[in-house]
Amino acid sequence: MPWSMKDYPASLKNLEKPVRKKAIDIANAMIDEGYEEGRAIPIATSKAKEWAENASTDEIDDFLTHDDETERDADPSSGSGSGPELMNKAEHVIKHKKGWAVKAEGAKRVSEIKDTKKEAIERAKEIAAHKGTEVIVHLADGSVQRKIKTGS
Template sequence: MPWDKNDYPSSLKNLNSAVRNKAIDIANAMLDEGYDENRAIPIATSQAKEWYDNASQKEINEMKDVDDKELKEREDKQYDNRPELLDRGEHVVAHDDGWAVQAKGAKKPDQVFDNKDEAIDRAKEIAENKGTKAVIHKKNGDVQNEHNYENSNK
């Protein structure tokens, strides 16, 4: 689950705002890379504290003033951390909790939906933005159909 300035793990509540915002930013990136929340939180906290110790006052002030919109924009840049996923199609696959949208080769799904149609809509949206394909799978894993957006953004 992505975090923001109003919704974050309780272990971050006693950090100063710059360190907390940086930890949220790092933890969200780690979740995108497939880390488990229980591992991402302490690693992100440690890295944020280290960043704070080495950051300039300007960087610290900028991170203090970062708003939720900026944190969301950083989260939307998840593929910056795994650029190879940017060129890979989005897949809609059966998941224990419904239907998952997941980039080919990603360790974890981007999102999980109760409804397959919602997952398909999200996969198409992501694929169109990335200029890749949305591959829809049946419950048994076979490909049901594909939507190609490979030339729409290039």
């Protein structure tokens, strides 16, 4: 059964919100890969706790920016919205309420948020160069400002 922040196993009840959310995302992915629920829950819980111990404050804050939404809450019929299918997609630099964000084309979530547009463009260039794609820079109103070609 796919879980969400509104419907999850009782064993996750006492976890802090970011750890619970991460555990739900991990457990759902494990179930999709064929793990049994009884094995997925403790493994996901352990991995989520490990993630929380090693994650930066910014990473946890960004993770929580999506409120109580897990991947399943957003769209139960789709996959995670990131991963191999986004490897050939352009990186977009878009205005965000906390600054400027880098987001892969077609992704549900931004990958990073930077204070300045310049920082976001530089990070998008790094990601796009690694993937062999381009960067599409947007104005604050959402319209395309320019495209930047990168090499692989």
